[in-house]
Amino acid sequence: MSVREVLGEEPEVAMAEERYRVIGEILSRVFRGARPLTLSDLLDKAFLNRGLGIPIFLTLWWALFRFTFDVSAPLSDLIDVFFSRLGEFASSIIGNEWWSAFVSDAICGGLGGVLVFIPPIFFLFLGLALLEDSGYLARAAFVVDKILRPFGLQGRAFIPLLLGFGCNIPGVMATRTIPSERDRILTICVNPLITCSARLPVYVLIAGAVLGAYASMGVFTMYLLSIVLALLMALIFKALIPYFRGRRAPFILELPDYARPTLRSTLTHMYERGILFLKKAGTIIFLGIIVVWLLSSHPWGAPLDQSYIATLGRWLEPLFRPLGFDWRGAVALFFGFIAKEIVVGTFAVFFGLGEEAEIEEVQRSIVELGVFTPLTGFAFMAFTLIYIPCLATIGIIYRETNSVKWTLFTVIYGLILAYLIALLIVVIGGLMGLG
Amino acid sequence: MRMPLGLAPEDRMVRVVEVRGGRGLIRRLSELGFLKGEWVRVLKSGPSGPALVEVKGSRIALGRGVLMRIIVECVPP
Amino acid sequence: MKEIEVALIGNPNVGKSLIFNNLTGGRAHVGNWPGKTVEKKEGRCIHKGVMMRIIDLPGVYSLTAASIDELIARNYIVEERPDVVVDIVDASNLERNLYLTLQLLELEANLVVALNKSDIAEGLRYEIDVKGLSELLGVPVVPTIATVKVGMEELKDAIVEASKRGVKARVRYREDIEELIEGIGDILRRDEGLIKKYPIRWLAIKIIEGDEEVMRLIEERGLMGELREVIG
16 A cells, blocks of 8 residues: 555645644543633734724824823933942043043943843833733734734734834844745835934934924834834835746734733743843944043043044045035934934934933934034934834844845845935935025 | 635634635644634734634634735624 | 653643643743754753753644644654654544544654643533543543642643553454554565664654655655555
């Protein structure tokens, strides 16, 4: 007897059937019970409802974000202040000038710069763990899948992208739930276009300085632009890049029972991911801040606009002149590559205001010194939105894709796209007489 | 009456008659329990987008493409 | 101190990571599986004078190597031959969960089944004859509720016990399939190298299914010719 004779043309399916047959026999002898209508079924009637499903999800998500940022902001401030004080203390007891500055600005600044992330990141991961453990996350993916399909993305890409609004790093890490390698990498490549919370201070700074009454609209436009570009680029990549063009992986997703998440398991998940973030991203940010300090305070004793980094800025300036950015903008963008949070502080330092300056003072300086016009300011905001993910995100992207190729791709397309869009803004605005 | 699972009405038990597709898809679906003769219930469905289906005691969401490849027998009520 | 290697496996969403944490006390070393982007978690647990190295395998529905997760899990069990494999089964979803269990038995893994979410099964008014299940599968079955750490001691006991006893479980399929397995097994047994490295019964079943990885192995060993007739 051959396999084909015994099992037919599809022996794999036949074996699957046989296994289930044996299982059925076992269960008939040791199992009793029928699947009743459960709470999960009832909950799904609401959460998966055609009309209600998405609004419910967006409300929950908005609540999560508000909670995260409202509660974590004061905590972050505390950490910030602590490390500033620590830095001051350290510099007061260290005699040598260089070491004093190194320990207080580079080391303490670096530590503070990393640890200040802990509250928002851990809260985001907490929220994510809650959504996951309760079983709700799978529902969100199901409900949103239909909307994302036309753009080449799938339901499971939704959460990583949404997380990106808080921070791109958890967003990229969350793509682990996407089983198809292709879809996963596509979602990772597009993730940096989602405007993270670190970019917001830059928008606020520039918009407040040069857009006047249209400031909040300007900031809102950035968020809109972020979503539009993410979807657009997903579409373009899917259409143009052979790797992504392959046949879609079939969408098969199990929806587990809703369960009450236990404190222990939720905290464990939050902790595991948070620690991972700190170890990987944290090291990079810390080292980055030290490098920035070194470049900006040397040659030793020289003011910022004669430091190595300023030299770099002036060297880059010609590149940015068509966009209307001067060497200060170039340097700020360079610092933003390390970590976007640093951008505002950088401008403050340029104007001799010190890092702790109030935002209004910095804005006033921008206007007085004519650093940006409304048009170039808007272009700068767009450039910041798009150009490249921060160094830590690049590190995580490398880790998650395990590929130099895709990491470089993300960095390069970001730079090119940012330049094009900023240029487009300046040119079209100029033609419309808005300059 | 035979139809793709994607067109089956909600809340009805239907019986799998055939699974069409590449080997990988057939294998995946077989492992999850979508075998000939298996009873399946549509929990949530619509004209487009994925549908939620109950098979072997668990809830599985299937995309449109997959839904149209599982052929079921729908018994009129 | 005796050292054993214990692998945890199960469907997604069965509570595997919670059981991992319960066993290892939350202290885990996290890395990646070599050359892949899938997370690998390892931890330790000492119980009754035995040191267990616990590996958390990816959550999978089956071991047909159709996805990276399945490939990793399957290769690990076949190549590393852990002393004990703990299959975590969702008691509220037995039918589908047992599919993986049967495949693990085919692999001749030294299995201990953790019947997790027993509380939920009870809430759904399911009645499970644990002893009967254990007899029919031929492996120990330990009811657990990972969320409140119920059954953990019993599970550790069962793991240590199993490490002493070794593989002995067997689930049989219908007669004509068993004959096929026997026939293919006879041909495979002539290859000494193969017997040492792989469980023959599992190879035979994979050949019946036409599993790509195994077929490639068979080609390399030059056995395709003899098997062609049986496959048909």
